Amino acid sequence: MTGEIFLDRIQNAVHHPTAEHPRVLTDRLWPRGLRKDALGDIQWYKEASPSTELRKAFHSGELNVSTFQVAYKKQLLENLACLDPLLALLKRGDVTLLTATKDANTSYLQVLKTVLVERIAHPK
Template sequence: MPYVITLHRVQEATQESPPAHTARVLIDRLWPRGLRKQALGDIQWLHDASPDTALRKGLHSGELSPKQFSRQYQQQLQQTPDTLIPLMKLARAGELQLLTATRDPQNSYLTVLRQAVLEALAEEDRECDGGEPSSPVCYAHLKE
């Protein structure tokens, strides 16, 4: 099943109305500067899925290269797979927009997160194929 997960800046998302059946989730660990919580509207904030503070600081200080950062962030997501479940449910229900305050979302940690969500969805789809659903996420599409 094809899933649509797009990456956007949160500042742009707060100024636009989302298409129908689109869930928007802010993934930054820190609250974006200059953005009021009232401006979020229907946007959810899931900071647990963002890179932890040590990773973020390591990248910004230059201690970690972007490649090392991506690898360690992938490991973080693998060690805490439950953080992907809310995103998987939203992706199964329709389009999912992952939001960040980063200037270039296409070249940010969101690409790693999107890939992790897509891989988790594919793995669960393989497990569900021809068998009983293993979790509520597996049969979320049947509720429509």
Template sequence: MSVRVRRVYDPAEPEDGVRVLVDRLWPRGLAKDAARVDEWPKAITPSTELRRWYHAGEGSYEEFAERYEAELAADEAAEALDGVRALLREGDVTLLTASKTPHESHATVLARLLRT
């Protein structure tokens, strides 16, 4: 089974498998039916504080990833992450984000954790 990271604004593809939105907020200007989101586990999204800190440019991506992984170790987030792992055991999973740079976003951190 594979895990992919894609922008939520990109059209759905047959190989996406289960499409999981990993952003805390719904993407601007995107209708819910057009997004084709199957799951939206908000507990695995970065906290508002961490998101604001990172977008303000106060730290590196590596430091953001460390802090985000620490947040994912909390009970509720860990449980939600296990739920996504269960989806991955059943088939392909695509993590969706509105980030303009998905390769330097929390979605990439999640994908790495899910692959291990």
């Protein structure tokens, strides 16, 4: 059984202390204005997020969106072990990936979701 991957903002998720399936905050930095005790059952797994260098290059404008996405996917594929905890959760069922980014559906989570789906479909 493989679950479905949902994307959402951490700010939406903290209003619900528990969920039917695992929720994982994947941002490298802790979201401003959130207390860690407000997470409830939300896990924090930053190892699969874009590297600090990649994130800074994107936010400074050195990388456009498509270049960032290619570089981030390359980062993930060069360190497949960082995906193992997320893949293990997906093998048990649905998972929601969370970010503090304003729009989760246009964030780096789309790249992470794509790579996870590819890894489940074609494990190596």
